[in-house]
Amino acid sequence: MTGQVRTVDGRVAGRRGQETRQKLLDCLREMLSTSPYRDVKVIDVARMAGTSPATFYQYFPDVEGAVLEIAEEMAKDSVELKELIDGKSWAGKSGATTSEELVDGFLAFWRKNDAILRVVTLGAAEGDKRFFKIRMTVLNSVAKPLADAIKELQAKGQADKAQDAAAVAGSLISLLASAAEHQKAFTSWGVKVKDLKPTLAPLVYLGITGKKVPR
Amino acid sequence: MTGQVRTVDGRVAGRRGQETRQKLLDCLREMLSTSPYRDVKVIDVARMAGTSPATFYQYFPDVEGAVLEIAEEMAKDSVELKELIDGKSWAGKSGATTSEELVDGFLAFWRKNDAILRVVTLGAAEGDKRFFKIRMTVLNSVAKPLADAIKELQAKGQADKAQDAAAVAGSLISLLASAAEHQKAFTSWGVKVKDLKPTLAPLVYLGITGKKVPR
DNA sequence: CGGTAAGCTGACGGCATGACAGGACAAGTT
DNA sequence: AACTTGTCCTGTCATGCCGTCAGCTTACCG
Numbered sequence: 001m002t003g004q005v006r007t008v009d010g011r012v013a014g015r016r017g018q019e020t021r022q023k024l025l026d027c028l029r030e031m032l033s034t035s036p037y038r039d040v041k042v043i044d045v046a047r048m049a050g051t052s053p054a055t056f057y058q059y060f061p062d063v064e065g066a067v068l069e070i071a072e073e074m075a076k077d078s079v080e081l082k083e084l085i086d087g088k089s090w091a092g093k094s095g096a097t098t099s100e101e102l103v104d105g106f107l108a109f110w111r112k113n114d115a116i117l118r119v120v121t122l123g124a125a126e127g128d129k130r131f132f133k134i135r136m137t138v139l140n141s142v143a144k145p146l147a148d149a150i151k152e153l154q155a156k157g158q159a160d161k162a163q164d165a166a167a168v169a170g171s172l173i174s175l176l177a178s179a180a181e182h183q184k185a186f187t188s189w190g191v192k193v194k195d196l197k198p199t200l201a202p203l204v205y206l207g208i209t210g211k212k213v214p215r
Numbered sequence: 216m217t218g219q220v221r222t223v224d225g226r227v228a229g230r231r232g233q234e235t236r237q238k239l240l241d242c243l244r245e246m247l248s249t250s251p252y253r254d255v256k257v258i259d260v261a262r263m264a265g266t267s268p269a270t271f272y273q274y275f276p277d278v279e280g281a282v283l284e285i286a287e288e289m290a291k292d293s294v295e296l297k298e299l300i301d302g303k304s305w306a307g308k309s310g311a312t313t314s315e316e317l318v319d320g321f322l323a324f325w326r327k328n329d330a331i332l333r334v335v336t337l338g339a340a341e342g343d344k345r346f347f348k349i350r351m352t353v354l355n356s357v358a359k360p361l362a363d364a365i366k367e368l369q370a371k372g373q374a375d376k377a378q379d380a381a382a383v384a385g386s387l388i389s390l391l392a393s394a395a396e397h398q399k400a401f402t403s404w405g406v407k408v409k410d411l412k413p414t415l416a417p418l419v420y421l422g423i424t425g426k427k428v429p430r
Numbered sequence: 431c432g433g434t435a436a437g438c439t440g441a442c443g444g445c446a447t448g449a450c451a452g453g454a455c456a457a458g459t460t
Numbered sequence: 461a462a463c464t465t466g467t468c469c470t471g472t473c474a475t476g477c478c479g480t481c482a483g484c485t486t487a488c489c490g
Contacts, residue, residue: 064253122333122337135400170406171418179386181340182350185385195382199382203386206425
């Protein structure tokens with residue numbers, strides 16, 4: 001699919017080149033997590049990687065191009081998220097467990113990729129199609145299987161058929177994403193981080209099954 | 216409270232100065248809604264306002280400073296949002312209406328201030344205290360009265376007392392905020408924008424009362 | 431009309447960007 | 461070991477934006 005790694009001017013990158021390229025990506029990722037996106041400069045990334053700005057431009061058209069690369073790597077990792085839904089049960093108490101694990105797993109993934117997801121989210125919100133697509137890949141890795149699960153429940157009469165499964169799944173995933181992005185906000189509302197899961201999980205359960213969590 | 220408007224070097228701005236300042240803010244707002252935040256340059260804003268970059272720096276320390284100004288204006292407007300909750304009833308059918316109006320009003324506000332809220336959200340996510348505070352002001356204008364409403368319901372035994380009212384209110388407002396920010400995402404899930412309200416409103420109702428929407 | 435403070439800008443040093451040509455280097459060939 | 465070839469890196473340069481300052485213009489007031 002991706003073929004070989006190429007430089008901006010079309011050369012094929014060899015072993016050494018790929019190492020340099022990767023080091024630049026790593027340093028950029030590091031920079032993104034320590035300074036505002038707007039202030040990330042090519043020269044800083046290059047300096048941190050022990051190389052020169054010119055080298056950076058050998059491998060990436062600009063900062064955004066390199067960020068996209070990092071984001072795509074992350075998007076690939078996001079396939080693991082569908083394991084949070086696939087083969088899980090939503091019936092009774094096990095349903096409550098499923099929704100707790102979903103919340104936990106999703107928040108953990110977001111926390112792990114905090115910095116890059118922030119930039120992806122901004123790019124998507126600004127209407128950049130490439131970032132938008134990446135964000136959708138990540139969210140879909142959960143939203144798609146979740147929508148399927150809801151449809152299945154609806155078929156079995158265990159969920160409200162009047163609700164659009166895709167819309168419900170999307171809303172709930174949005175909820176998780178925004179909670180993940182703004183954990184700090186909750187703290188300032190006087191909500192401890194450990195209270196977050198017990199709050200989100202019932203909401204998810206409620207949204208999907210339309211029933212209160214069993215005790 | 217704010218006293219007089221002052222230039223960066225301490226002079227008091229007069230009529231003409233305030234006009235220029237305002238024109239710069241207006242142009243910046245315009246730029247934010249048409250190009251990526253990262254690419255907004257002082258020189259472009261100044262050019263659009265028919266003045267010079269030096270003038271911009273008379274009134275604002277940098278682009279971020281000016282953005283903060285715009286954001287603060289918007290935060291003031293957000294007090295109107297509390298009308299979406301205050302004095303509304305959550306009982307029975309009127310509760311369903313309340314939650315629909317809440318969703319509608321909130322989404323409309325977010326849409327109206329789309330561009331600036333995007334930047335505020337990014338700044339907050341990156342840990343900038345000033346942006347964070349502004350975001351909290353906006354969200355609190357709904358979350359606070361909502362939490363109060365939930366507490367009242369709990370006292371009357373019409374809502375689950377085991378739930379932390381502030382946490383529930385926060386989660387629901389987060390849900391609305393993220394849905395507002397990513398309306399495009401829903402479209403790509405095959406969810407029409409008009410389906411969004413009928414999906415979100417029951418979720419809100421459900422989250423607050425713990426009951427299914429009455430028909 | 432002169433004084434004073436507000437308002438604006440040209441010009442400048444500094445730094446990031448992005449392009450290129452050429453030197454350094456590794457690996458294989460003779 | 462010298463040579464060749466293709467990869468890889470960097471010095472350098474033109475360009476353009478940033479952020480500051482001195483100094484000019486404008487408005488107001490006694």
